[in-house]
Amino acid sequence: MNIKSQKDFFSGLMFMGVGVAFAWGSSGYTIGSSARMGPGYFPLALGVLLAVLGGVITFKALVVETVDGDKIGAFAWRPLIFIILANLVFGAMIGGLPSIGLPPMGLIAGIYALTLISCLAGEAFNLKEALVLATILAALSYGAFIMLLKLQFPVWPAFIGA
Template sequence: MKRPEHNRQEIAAALVWAVIGLAAIVIAGNYAFGTIVRMGPGFVPIALGVMLVLLGLIAAWQGRLADKVTLDLRFRPFALIMGAIVIWVLLIDRVGFVVSTFALVAIAAQSEREITLLETVLLAAGVTLVGYLIFIRGIGIPIAVFGS
């Protein structure tokens, strides 16, 4: 009886995430860990690293059981999302949080072919508003709201 082929691409991707998590644990190993109440500088990277390792191993195991799938690479979504991040980084100091975040979401949303202009504007406005409320008003991150 022939063994079914494993989804090697899924297994490889999952193991890459596990290795990244392991690297985070190793790099942050020299930092003070602290406690849950008084977190040290190593707490978050180590905790995230452990989660990445566990999730990577779980996903790799599931990839063993999943059917083989052909990889469908599309350059457009990747380029739009990466470009949107770069544009946000370039704009944040010049035009502030609101405009740069709106641009980020509006550009990244174009990676979805079926999205309408109205949906793009509503999504960008909603994400910008929530980001403003969480990061600027809630946490108090010192970022200019509009321009520098």
């Protein structure tokens, strides 16, 4: 069996792996039925859907001929590191880190940190564009999560006030 597209083959395997993991992880919860869904219903459905999609993509990679074989290129370390770091910093800023004495900094500061760090993942960084994006995201997040959904978590750092 000859792999005709490396990119599709390995992405299909990744989808299948994630799908199987979701389906297996949902087995510890009540599945329920379509009319009365349990907490494991959606992860199971998502896992099966991902596994089937991965199977189709992997099959296509083995059957459909591509021009250059779609070789896998160099691994993009910079975006991977900055996106993971941005999410970790956002989580730490929303909830704080009592173990090191960092109080919760709130939604607004967390979104600004998340956006600025995420923008460093790209090849070009423009501070003005990043700040405009952070402001728009902060306003929309405040409107969606605080005003509409009425979620209860800090919006501002404790030293600024509620």
